[in-house]
Amino acid sequence: MPSQLPRGRGRPTMKDVAAHAGVALKTVSRVVNDEPGVAPDKAARVRTSIEELGFRRNDGARLLRTGQTASVGLVLEDIGDPFYSALSRAVEDVAHQHGSLLFTGSSDERPGREQQLSLAFCARRVDGLIIIPAASDHRYLLPEMDAGMAAVFVDRPAGMIEADAVLTDNITGARSGVAHLISAGHRRIGYIGDAAGIYTARLRYRGYLDSMTEAGLPVSEPWVVQAPPEPAGIARALAGMLGGPAPVTAVFCGNNRATVLTLRELARAGARPAVVGFDDFELADLLTPAITVVAQDPAQMGRVAAELLFRRLAGEHGPARRVELPTQLIVRGSGEIPPGG
C-alpha cells in the first residue's frame, strides 16, 4: 500500500527509506545496488521499507554522481518514415544490449532543428549521439566531442568536422539501377530525385549521370527533376517527361518517397513507363508489375552505426572511420517493360 507519502509531497528518497527502516542512508544505497557487506536481516528490513514506501531510485541523481548517463540520442529526419523507423529500431536494440536508453527526435530535414535537438540531448549529457544530418556544418558539436561525447553520422557525412560516418555507396547503387534499365533496352531514362542540396540526392544523381554518359546516352533537360518529393511536383515532372516529342520510356527514382509518389501518379494518369527506385519498400513485390529497386538496408545501417558508437564509448580511439555499405539491386520486373510497351 504505497499511498503514504512521506515528507509532504514528492517521492520517497533513500533518506526516507533509511528513516523508515532505521538505518543509515548509505546502507539503503548498498541494498539498492546489491553491494556486499549488509547483514541479511537489515537488508530485509530495508527491502521491506522500499516496498512499503514505493521507493524507486532516482537515476538522474545517480548519474549526476557517477558521470555516466547510460543514454544515447538519435536525431533523424522523421521517425514516421519507415526507412528511419527501421534504422531506429536497430539502434534501439544495440543500445539496449549495452544498457542504454534512447532519446529520439525528428529534424524534418531542418538544420536548425537538428542542432536544437542535438544540443538538447547534449545538455542531458547523453553518452553519444547518432545523427542523420540535416545541417552541413557540425562545428557546433566540437565542444561536446572534445569533452568526450561520441558521435556517429549516418546516411550523410558530418559537415566541417571529422567524425565517424556510416554511408551507403550511393553512386554505385544508382549506377546499378540505371544500368539495369539500360540493359533492358531503355535509352530515354528520366530521373526524379530529391533537392540537389541533399547529399544523398546529389550522389545518386551523379550515379544516374555516370551511367547514362558511360552508355553514350543523352540526358535531356526535362528528364531530370530534383526537388523535395510531393504529389503536384511529381505530377508535373512526369507530365514533362512523358509528353513531348521524345518521351522517356523509363524513370529512375532517387528515394522511396519519390518512387511511391511516382507510382501513384502513373496509376492515376494511366501511363506505364518502366520504374526503378532507390530504396526498397514494403509491398514493392506485390505491385503489378513488381518494382525493381536498389535496396539499402536501414536496419544494418543503424546497427553498424550504433555498434561503432558503443565501441567508441568503450574507449576505442583512432581517426574518424567511414564505413560505406553496398546496395543490392533487387530485380522484380518493373525495369524490364519493353520500350513502348
Next chain:
Amino acid sequence: MPSQLPRGRGRPTMKDVAAHAGVALKTVSRVVNDEPGVAPDKAARVRTSIEELGFRRNDGARLLRTGQTASVGLVLEDIGDPFYSALSRAVEDVAHQHGSLLFTGSSDERPGREQQLSLAFCARRVDGLIIIPAASDHRYLLPEMDAGMAAVFVDRPAGMIEADAVLTDNITGARSGVAHLISAGHRRIGYIGDAAGIYTARLRYRGYLDSMTEAGLPVSEPWVVQAPPEPAGIARALAGMLGGPAPVTAVFCGNNRATVLTLRELARAGARPAVVGFDDFELADLLTPAITVVAQDPAQMGRVAAELLFRRLAGEHGPARRVELPTQLIVRGSGEIPPGG
C-alpha cells in the same frame, strides 16, 4: 577555441566559467538563465567565458534541483512498425510543442520488457509515460502514479489500474469491414487475426463474429485463425480456408501485418479471394485490386494521447478518461470481387 579543458578531464562547469570570468558561480547561473540583475559588462564577460570554454549547462543537475525533467517516455510494441512509428511521430510533435524530450522503447509485445522499459523511464523521472501495453497488469506503476507521474495508455487499456486510455472502436470497426464483405455478397468469410490474448485482436474477432451472426451466417472452425502473424502460419491458415468442400470467398484480416502476409501468400498461391484488412497501409491503393481497409489513424491516436498526457501534467484532475476513436472504412475494391471470381 574550446580545446582548453579546465580542471584536467571532463566538461567545464559553471564553477569553471565563474573562475574564468572572475565572478561568482551564481552570476553565471543568472546569465545562463537570462535572469535579471546582472550588470551588462559582467554579463558580457560571462558570455565570453562560456564561449571560450565551450560550456553547456548540465540539464541533469538542473533537473535534479528543479524537480521537473521535461521528458516523457513512449513504450510501444516496435518502433520499426509503420503504424507505431507514425504514432510515435505524433507524440514527438506534441512533446516538442511542450518543450519535452522523448524517450522511446520497443517492448516486442513482451510484458516483462514493457515493465522494464517503463520502470527505467520512471527511474529517469520522466514527467509522463505513454504506453502501448503488452502487459495485462500495470499495478507496478502505482507508486509512480501516486508520486505524480502521468500515464496514458494507447491502443489497449491499462490492466488492473484506473488510467487514461486512447482506444479504437475495434468492434464497430471490424463489424463494418465484415459487413462490407457481406453486402458484397460473400457468405463464407474467413478471419485471420493476432493471438486471442491480445486485447485488440479479441475485440476485432468479436466484431467479426457479431457481424456474421447478425447476418445469419455460419462460422466454421477452419475459417478462423488467431495467432501471431508469420508467413508459415498464414500459409497454413489460407490453405485450410481455401481448400476443402466449402472454401471461403473472402478473408477479413485483423491487422496490417496479417493483411500483408495474406496478400503475399495469396499472390504466391495464385488464389484471389476478396480481402479486407483492419489498419490501412501504404500502397494499399496501388495494389491490384486496391485493398479495402478499416483504417485507424495512428497519428491521431498519438496526438490525442500526448495532448491528454500534457493536460494531466498541466494539472488537469478528475477520473481516468477513456477516449474511443472511430475507424473509417476505405473502400478500394478488394472486398467486391464476386464470389467465385
Next chain:
DNA sequence: GATCGCCCCGACAACGCTGTCAAGATGACA
C-alpha cells in the same frame, strides 16, 4: 549628514545519490 530603498552580487544550502574513510562490533588466536 543620516536614512531609506534599490540594484548587484555572492555565500550557502539543498536536490538525491555514491565514493571514501574511519569507527565500532565481533571473533580468532596467542
Next chain:
DNA sequence: TGTCATCTTGACAGCGTTGTCGGGGCGATC
C-alpha cells in the same frame, strides 16, 4: 586478557545546478 583481522555500519563530502538570503554600493530623499 590483549591484539589483530574481518565484517558491518554510518558520517561526510561532493556531483553541477538553482533558490534563498543577506551584504555592500550608490543615488535619492528628508
